[in-house]
Amino acid sequence: MATRSQARGVVIQLLYAYGSGNDKIEDFIEEVLQEQKIKNTQKQFAMNLFFGAIKYLREIDLRITHQLKEWDFSRVGEMEKAILRLGVYEIVYTLTDKAIVINEALEIAKNFCNDNSTKFVNGVLDGICKNLQMPLEEIEKNICPKD
Template sequence: MIRTELREHIFKLLFQEEFNREEDMQEHLKYYFMTLENAADKDKDYIQEKYEAVAGHIAEIDELINQYAKGWKTTRMNKVDLAILRLAVYEMKWDEEVPVGVAINEAVELAKRFSGGDSPSFINGVLGKIARSADGDETK
């Protein structure tokens, strides 16, 4: 699978987080991977590892999103947009393999595909603010 496809699967798992209890997600992961029967084991491993990495930083990620999404809190956001933002912020802050610009562009593309209306612009705006604020701190 190419990175865009892998990212889409991670996004879908993060979206499920909003509707399932944390302790149930391992069972959901198992079923999700059963639907990916043609995927290589290395791709499944990558998806699971990155999903778990993002899930492990959700509190920190949500804090950043709440700080830069003026007038919006994660508790009020569209759940699709929230999952996309969480993945992108993780990539921007903690994933050394993904350039910030790529994380933002991929997030906007996910929003175009899975969300609607003003979501691509909203996501681009929030991520752009986070990226600009990070120019002077510890972000990649």
């Protein structure tokens, strides 16, 4: 039986495909999960994560962008974006313990990225946790100030 960690790993791959321009990946999610042997409760868990992250993608990306110091969101690698998007979704929109979310994201980053990316993911997710109470409107004003 697949674990939640394995389900998250597949969700990261789906978010990577989605972020890379394959927005039709949604049509194949059932097949991908079956191929990766993600079944039953873990399948539902993975589907909830994927579709939740897609639903709140704009808000998630705003929160990520807000944490980037002297770095443009468009320069963040697609794999790092996928990991961050899942992490931010879980931190902001689920009841999963934040330490578990960050630890899971770091383990996935270690498998798919380099050491610098792992540190980057850790820093961004830690910042998200610290600024969790900041309203999206305020974040948006900070990112796109009106003259």
